[in-house]
């Protein structure tokens with residue numbers, strides 16, 4: 205199948221060919237036609253499948269064919285959980301829309317609102333936004349959403365995980381009831397299905413990869429390792445393997461900082477990216493990682509969400525995630541768009557429950573390989589990790605992500621919920 209046969213306009217085909225895409229990815233093949241027909245779509249697709257073009261291309265086509273209003277009200281609204289993802293989507297819209305007369309911009313928290321407001325004042329056809337900043341501006345009367353024709357909820361599962369449900373509901377109230385709705389999610393929990401039922405109208409359901417399964421192009425390995433030797437092992441893997449670009453996941457911000465420092469001491473160019481880092485630091489780290497001046501990017505789950513890093517060869521789980529779905533998201537950063545990748549998990553005995561839950565979710569046993577000199581003590585305790593000091597320890601299966609109005613940090617607290625112990629707080633307001 206070619207992009208030609210999907211019914212896209214010449215202006216879009218020209219932009220696509222400029223990007224170097226020759227064949228639409230499966231999610232694009234399945235989602236573009238129904239979106240062009242004006243239908244609601246519920247798509248199961250994770251980052252790396254080409255989902256962004258799957259919705260931005262048909263939106264650009266629909267808006268460019270519609271009637272042009274001189275004052276340019278916002279006609280398409282794309283909601284995303286993180287600033288990085290928002291910025292990435294806008295970059296794609298600009299590229300794909302290069303030969304069209306449509307204006308787009310992005311708004312997100314953590315930066316001065318003034319330039320964003322100035323952009324909005326000029327008239328914008330497509331707005332990409334994180335929910336917090338959108339509501340802030342809406343409350344200040346700086347944004348009008350009553351002409352929105354198309355709504356996209358991208359990475360809807362992550363938006364719920366991050367506690368954006370109430371914000372989403374508030375935004376729904378100010379949108380016109382008659383509109384086209386598109387929802388993309390990597391995982392489909394009960395709460396996601398409930399949200400979809402509340403928002404979508406007889407949606408066409410499309411799927412890029414089977415639910416909650418990992419992509420075949422990714423080689424997955426587990427290295428059992430003594431907890432205190434993880435840092436040494438990851439450094440050894442990078443230096444001896446001569447790895448040039450590696451994304452490492454830690455469970456906490458503190459863990460990310462500590463590991464980054466150790467890597468730098470070992471002569472590896474590394475930077476941490478997490479919710480405590482300012483926007484400038486995050487952008488700089490990401491740019492360095494993309495241009496090759498940084499070898500390792502150490503990230504927490506939320507910070508990594510939405511990063512567009514094509515053809516990432518190595519992903520390392522320095523610690524296994526306690527939310528099994530996060531494993532799927534993490535390793536989705538490698539083997540992207542057809543390229544092969546390797547996802548390695550450093551697994552210490554105290555993560556036994558996490559590994560079991562991940563294997564249950566993905567429906568397969570992950571192959572284990574011992575590395576001489578790093579093996580854990582066979583008698584080491586398999587008691588789950590204590591999160592923070594003096595906190596109650598977890599002794600059952602991980603809690604499913606909370607999808608009510610609490611923030612994402614609740615997934616990480618096993619004891620009493622204390623905001624000061626948040627792993628990641630909502631970063632986008």
Ligand code: AMP
Nearest residue numbers: 225227228229251252253254255256541
């Ligand atoms: P996404 O899943 O939207 O984050 O896209 C993942 C990566 O695939 C991005 O770097 C896109 O630029 C790239 N991409 C999207 N569609 C195609 C395509 N049809 N052919 C090749 N690469 C693509």
